[in-house]
Structures are given as structure tokens and as C-alpha cells.
Amino acid sequence: MKILLVYYTGTYNTRYLTNKLAAKLKANGHEVDSTEINRSAPVADAAGYDMIGFGYPIYGFNSPLPFNRYVSKLNICAGQKYFIYKNSGETFAINNASSRILLRRMKRRKAVFAGEYHFVMPYNIHFAFDRNFVREILDKDEKLLKILVHDIESGTAPEIKSNAAYNIASAAVSVQKIGGAVNSFLYRADDKCIKCGLCARNCPEGNIKIAGGKVKFGHRCDMCMRCSFFCPTDAIHIGFLQGWKVNGDYRLAELEAQGAPEEPYITAESGGFYKCFKKHFDEIDRRYGELFGDR
Numbered sequence: 001m002k003i004l005l006v007y008y009t010g011t012y013n014t015r016y017l018t019n020k021l022a023a024k025l026k027a028n029g030h031e032v033d034s035t036e037i038n039r040s041a042p043v044a045d046a047a048g049y050d051m052i053g054f055g056y057p058i059y060g061f062n063s064p065l066p067f068n069r070y071v072s073k074l075n076i077c078a079g080q081k082y083f084i085y086k087n088s089g090e091t092f093a094i095n096n097a098s099s100r101i102l103l104r105r106m107k108r109r110k111a112v113f114a115g116e117y118h119f120v121m122p123y124n125i126h127f128a129f130d131r132n133f134v135r136e137i138l139d140k141d142e143k144l145l146k147i148l149v150h151d152i153e154s155g156t157a158p159e160i161k162s163n164a165a166y167n168i169a170s171a172a173v174s175v176q177k178i179g180g181a182v183n184s185f186l187y188r189a190d191d192k193c194i195k196c197g198l199c200a201r202n203c204p205e206g207n208i209k210i211a212g213g214k215v216k217f218g219h220r221c222d223m224c225m226r227c228s229f230f231c232p233t234d235a236i237h238i239g240f241l242q243g244w245k246v247n248g249d250y251r252l253a254e255l256e257a258q259g260a261p262e263e264p265y266i267t268a269e270s271g272g273f274y275k276c277f278k279k280h281f282d283e284i285d286r287r288y289g290e291l292f293g294d295r
Contacts, residue, residue: 001152003030003033003050003052003053004033004034004044004051005032005035005053006052006053006055007037007055008036008055008067009037010059011124011224011229012226013121014056014057014087014121016121016252017141018034020141028149037070038066038204039205039206046075046080047075051081051083053084054067054071054082055085056087057086057087058088061170062098062170062173062177063098063099064222068101068102071105077109077111078109081114082111084102084115084116086099086116087118090276091276091277092276093166094173095118097166097167097171099116099160113159114152115151115152118160120141121141122250125244125246127244131255133265134250135265136266138255138256140281147284147287183241184207184218184220185239187236187237188237190237192233192234193235194233195213198231202226202230203226204226205221205222206218225238225246230249
């Protein structure tokens with residue numbers, strides 16, 4: 001098959017998944033192209049592709065605004081197949097509704113649904129994940145990627161079912177999309193800033209400039225957290241969200257190379273925030289065992 005992967009990424013989690021997915025598809029003989037969404041990215045020509053893969057991080061139980069804007073411009077053809085691979089730092093049921101805009105848009109264009117997959121990736125805001133937890137997450141993601149490739153090739157199209165309550169709640173929370181513009185008035189770089197320019201170079205919205213020896217923030221922020229997460233001196237203050245800031249690269253490739261932790265991080269006794277992962281991880285293990293004969 002000829003496959004196009006279209007994705008938006010904040011702190012590069014979706015890019016990481018996309019690169020791994022593309023490698024697996026290419027290893028199986030498929031032709032794969034990928035397009036990363038940012039403000040300056042030209043709209044990809046989707047004509048001629050057998051299948052489109054849409055990837056995005058879930059922001060506040062919704063797909064990111066830049067992702068939605070970009071996808072609205074794609075020339076999707078009737079009968080063209082598509083699948084969704086989204087990711088978040090938790091598996092709360094309200095996340096099931098995050099693709100509702102994309103699904104409606106594809107239905108109007110008479111595209112053919114080919115599956116939806118929810119990957120877990122570590123938080124870039126709220127709090128930093130324990131490294132052993134990230135190792136377990138990456139192990140489950142590797143299994144889910146293999147499942148995804150199998151499903152694409154076999155014609156299996158698993159759904160992530162939402163309902164009216166989740167859809168309404170997700171739509172209500174979507175007002176947070178204006179939060180970046182509002183909160184950006186409070187962004188600043190403190191005295192630890194070394195004017196390296198990393199934040200300005202890497203902002204997907206082109207929202208950060210260095211002028212007159214100062215870092216200046218515009219007001220089209222999507223709150224992807226790339227600037228604060230990767231700042232080498234932890235100099236960026238993110239307004240109302242400062243108390244939730246996470247700073248520092250997880251170094252995903254290094255953690256993945258270490259493999260899953262010797263003892264599971266998520267167990268039957270996991271509670272509180274971590275309770276939501278038990279069912280999700282068990283389902284990945286179940287399907288992986290059915291398809292590939294081991295867990």
C-alpha cells in the first residue's frame with residue numbers, strides 16, 4: 001500500500017510514534033510518506049494514497065486546533081481509507097471523544113474508517129512520569145504498533161467508542177483552546193535564559209521571537225509545551241500553568257532500549273490516577289497474545 005502519515009506533535013511524542021510506525025510499515029513493503037503539521041507546512045497532496053494515518057496528541061480531551069485546521073484543508077477522496085493513532089498521558093474514558101471532529105469530517109468526505117488506536121505517552125505537563133513507568137509505556141506502545149500494522153494489513157478496523165456524555169463533556173472542555181492565547185500574555189523567560197534560541201527555532205506556531213536580547217512570546221500559542229519542556233536551563237515561565245510545568249527530555253529511545261522494567265509498574269493494586277491504565281494495558285496484552293502468541 002501507499003500510505004501517508006499526517007501528524008501534529010508538541011513535545012515530539014507523536015513524531016516518535018510516527019517514525020516507529022513508518023519504519024514498521026516500510027519493513028513490510030509499504031510505501032510511506034509523512035507530513036508533520038506546523039504553521040509553515042504546506043498542505044500535503046493526499047491524492048493517490050491508499051490510506052491516510054492521522055496522528056495527534058490529545059490536548060484537554062480534544063484534538064489540537066492546528067491539527068484540525070490542517071486536516072480541514074486536505075483533499076480526502078471518497079473511498080479513501082484512513083486510521084487514527086492518538087496519544088495522551090492518561091486513558092480516561094472522556095479521551096474516547098477526542099476524534100469526534102475528525103471522524104465527522106471524514107464521514108462527510110465519504111472516507112473509509114480503518115481503525116483508531118490510543119497510545120500512552122509520558123506527560124509534558126501536570127507532573128513528570130517515573131522513568132520505569134515510561135519504560136512500561138513504551139513496551140505497551142511497541143505492542144500496539146505491531147497490532148496496528150497487523151490490522152491495517154488484515155482489514156481489521158477497531159473502534160474507540162464514545163457516547164453522547166463524553167462528546168458533550170469533551171466539547172465543553174474544548175473552550176480551553178483559547179487558553180493558549182490568553183495565557184501567553186503571562187509567558188516570560190527569566191534570568192536563567194541563555195538566549196540559545198531553541199524555543200524560537202522550534203515553536204510549531206512560530207510564536208516566539210528573540211529581539212533586542214529578549215525572548216518575546218506572541219499570542220497564537222497552542223500550549224504544546226515544547227518551549228518549556230525542552231528549555232535547557234528551565235527558564236520559561238508558562239503563566240497560569242507554571243505549577244504544572246514539566247521540564248526535561250525523557251530520552252525515549254534510551255528508555256526503550258532498556259526494555260520493560262523487571263517488575264510491572266502498573267499492577268492489579270494500582271489506584272488513584274494510575275488505575276485507568278490497568279484495563280488499557282490488559283487489553284493491549286490480550287490482543288497481542290491473540291495475534292502473536294505471547295504477552
